[in-house]
Amino acid sequence: MTIKIQKKKNCHFCGAELKRKYIDGIQRLFCSFCKTPIYENPxxxxxxxxxxxxxxxxxxxxxxxxxxxxxxxxxxxxxxxxxxxxxxxxxxxxxxxxxxxxxxxxxxxxxxxxxxxxxxxxxxxxxxxxxxxxxxxxxxxxxxxxxxxxxxxxxxxxxxxxxxxxxxxxxxxxxxxxxx
Ligand SMILES: [Zn+2]
Structure with missing residues (x-):
């Protein structure tokens, strides 16, 4: 089974477009406006x-x-x-x-x-x-x-x-x- 996760495009706090950034060795979603990684969990x-x-x-x-x-x-x-x-x-x-x-x-x-x-x-x-x-x-x-x-x-x-x-x-x- 190929897993294709639905991508989050916007920050759920401020609505700004999310970027991808390496944090703690993992490519994570990042909001440049809130200056915070958007952690994704099960x-x-x-x-x-x-x-x-x-x-x-x-x-x-x-x-x-x-x-x-x-x-x-x-x-x-x-x-x-x-x-x-x-x-x-x-x-x-x-x-x-x-x-x-x-x-x-x-x-x-x-x-x-x-x-x-x-x-x-x-x-x-x-x-x-x-x-x-x-x-x-x-x-x-x-x-x-x-x-x-x-x-x-x-x-x-x-x-x-x-x-x-x-x-x-x-x-x-x-x-x-x-x-x-
Ligand atoms: Zn934000």
């Missing part, structure tokens, strides 16, 4: 592996780019002043109409993204949820899937990683449930 996002009692997981079919038409875990970008856990549960509600409780942090992955450069994806496991499942604005379909070869390929590497993390560690996760 965007944090969350996703959730939601399991039902039969260990089927929820996937949503994307109706928006990137990866429109592919299936992925429910999730999305964190908002300012929001905790990652709250972001994960908010996205779950928006995309599936389900209310859930975080069970476990599965890990953190960096995903190459055509628009943002790098998205930092935080994955959680959810086993307790309630509500009537229905797809949100960003999805054209939603369903439970058995983890086998018939399951559609996940749209993002990070989502695939979190799904594999759950199913490769199922005995451990079940043990954890007994400990709680």
């Amino acid at each position: 965007i944090p996002a969350t996703c959730v592996v939601v399991l039902d009692k039969d260990n089927r997981l929820i996937l949503v079919k994307r109706s928006v780019e990137p990866k429109r038409g592919m299936w992925c875990l429910p999730g999305g970008f964190m908002e300012l002043f929001e905790s990652p856990e709250r972001a994960a549960l908010r996205e779950l509600k928006e995309e599936t109409n389900l209310t859930g409780e975080i069970d476990l942090l599965l890990g953190v992955r960096a995903n190459a993204n055509p628009v943002y450069g790098t998205v930092l994806v935080i994955g959680y496991l959810i086993k307790n949820f309630s509500g009537d499942m229905s797809p949100g604005d960003d999805a054209s379909d939603i369903d439970f899937f058995v983890y086998d070869k018939s399951m559609p390929e996940a749209a993002f590497d990070s989502h695939d990683y979190f799904i594999r993390t759950v199913f490769n560690n199922m005995p451990l996760l079940q043990q954890k449930k007994e400990l709680l």
